[in-house]
Amino acid sequence: MKRAIALLLLSVGGCAHSATVPPPARAPDPEQTGGQLVADLLMGAHGPVQRPALVKYVGAVGARVARASGRPQGWQFRVTDDPTPGAHSLPGGTVLVSRGALLQLDSEAELAAVLAHEIAHGVMGHTLLAKTAVPEHGSEGTSRAAAVDADEERQADALAVRAVERAGYAPAAVGRALSALSRGVIHQCHARGARSDCDTARDEDDPHPSMPARLARVALLAGPGGGEIGRTRYLEQIQGLALGGAEATVQSGRFHSVGGLSFAIPPGFAPALSGNVLNAKALDAELSIVRLSGALLRDATRAALCSAPYVAREAGGRRALIGTLGGDDAQRVALVDDRASVHVVAVSGPSRDLVLDRVLESVRRIDSGAGPRLAIVRAPKRMRFTDFLRERCPGTDPALARSLNGLDDGAVVEPDHPLKCATK
Numbered sequence: 001m002k003r004a005i006a007l008l009l010l011s012v013g014g015c016a017h018s019a020t021v022p023p024p025a026r027a028p029d030p031e032q033t034g035g036q037l038v039a040d041l042l043m044g045a046h047g048p049v050q051r052p053a054l055v056k057y058v059g060a061v062g063a064r065v066a067r068a069s070g071r072p073q074g075w076q077f078r079v080t081d082d083p084t085p086g087a088h089s090l091p092g093g094t095v096l097v098s099r100g101a102l103l104q105l106d107s108e109a110e111l112a113a114v115l116a117h118e119i120a121h122g123v124m125g126h127t128l129l130a131k132t133a134v135p136e137h138g139s140e141g142t143s144r145a146a147a148v149d150a151d152e153e154r155q156a157d158a159l160a161v162r163a164v165e166r167a168g169y170a171p172a173a174v175g176r177a178l179s180a181l182s183r184g185v186i187h188q189c190h191a192r193g194a195r196s197d198c199d200t201a202r203d204e205d206d207p208h209p210s211m212p213a214r215l216a217r218v219a220l221l222a223g224p225g226g227g228e229i230g231r232t233r234y235l236e237q238i239q240g241l242a243l244g245g246a247e248a249t250v251q252s253g254r255f256h257s258v259g260g261l262s263f264a265i266p267p268g269f270a271p272a273l274s275g276n277v278l279n280a281k282a283l284d285a286e287l288s289i290v291r292l293s294g295a296l297l298r299d300a301t302r303a304a305l306c307s308a309p310y311v312a313r314e315a316g317g318r319r320a321l322i323g324t325l326g327g328d329d330a331q332r333v334a335l336v337d338d339r340a341s342v343h344v345v346a347v348s349g350p351s352r353d354l355v356l357d358r359v360l361e362s363v364r365r366i367d368s369g370a371g372p373r374l375a376i377v378r379a380p381k382r383m384r385f386t387d388f389l390r391e392r393c394p395g396t397d398p399a400l401a402r403s404l405n406g407l408d409d410g411a412v413v414e415p416d417h418p419l420k421c422a423t424k
């Protein structure tokens with residue numbers, strides 16, 4: 001995907017005079033613009049979570065922690081629809097937290113801890129792209145090139161403990177949040193089934209100190225101090241969030257994108273998924289489909305088409321613009337537009353017009369909200385977690401439930417204690 005995006009942005013440079021991209025009213029702050037751009041790139045693959053109340057809640061917790069971090073102003077908190085647990089701190093004060101992270105966390109104090117860690121990176125000027133996370137098995141690894149080093153991670157953890165405490169939350173939440181995110185990443189690694197070393201493998205480029213060392217250090221810093229936890233209200237906020245489901249898939253000859261659209265893969269093309277990007281190769285042709293969102297990317301993709309006249313048509317009830325990328329006639333490109341995102345469909349090869357036509361004719365809308373969602377369920381009595389799952393959450397994948405709740409089968413659940421299950 002990075003290559004496709006780089007290509008688009010390069011093409012924009014080639015036609016900055018285009019009427020499709022109005023010049024900014026005043027010179028933008030380069031750091032701010034950079035952060036915004038990266039935020040849009042990261043958002044682009046998954047889009048924002050469409051839950052205004054939840055986004056507002058995350059912003060309020062972030063603002064409370066920011067006040068305790070020594071830099072109260074200038075932050076923006078965004079929730080991406082990325083199912084992988086993680087958070088990013090971007091230049092210009094944008095903090096991104098993923099839906100996957102929110103699902104794993106168990107209290108407002110833990111959310112505060114994750115945001116405090118990212119705010120700390122921002123306050124100390126660490127970012128280009130700092131991450132809260134944990135070993136990143138198989139995920140895109142966007143941050144690798146600009147990885148912060150282990151020292152900066154230790155500093156961010158230490159500042160997070162202090163800010164969380166000063167904001168009135170229980171400082172032990174920092175360690176619990178780290179464990180929760182790590183558990184989620186490991187669960188997803190196992191769920192993909194491809195690797196047997198999910199529990200021990202570490203990315204060589206991962207800047208974060210090893211998780212046990214990190215947890216031990218954070219526990220020492222946090223001490224036994226009490227404070228607010230905010231478990232019930234946090235769980236109420238995240239109830240109903242989609243569980244997984246936002247990964248693109250290839251099924252029965254179709255590419256189901258994360259943006260609620262599906263495309264037929266023409267006969268003769270061998271599809272390969274890289275993250276949420278489809279690449280499909282035939283003997284003398286290549287097809288790729290990527291979904292981008294955010295105003296900047298929309299402008300970028302439109303501008304990419306500036307050097308050729310483009311044709312408008314309809315595809316699956318959406319508007320599609322067909323042209324070339326930066327005037328390169330070897331590739332035919334269609335932008336399938338809707339309010340939240342743009343799907344870029346690019347085809348190269350001698351029969352590019354025909355192939356593109358077939359793909360656009362095949363566009364269908366899919367109901368992305370149909371998958372399982374997070375339900376909060378209370379135990380009727382004191383019982384073992386495994387019995388709770390059988391009686392109260394039938395149909396929930398036990399491994400997912402263990403990861404979401406941080407409990408193993410033998411754990412004892414207290415009566416009326418709220419726990420996470422999947423709907424249906």
Ligand SMILES: [Zn+2]
Nearest residue numbers: 130131132156
């Ligand atoms: Zn970090």
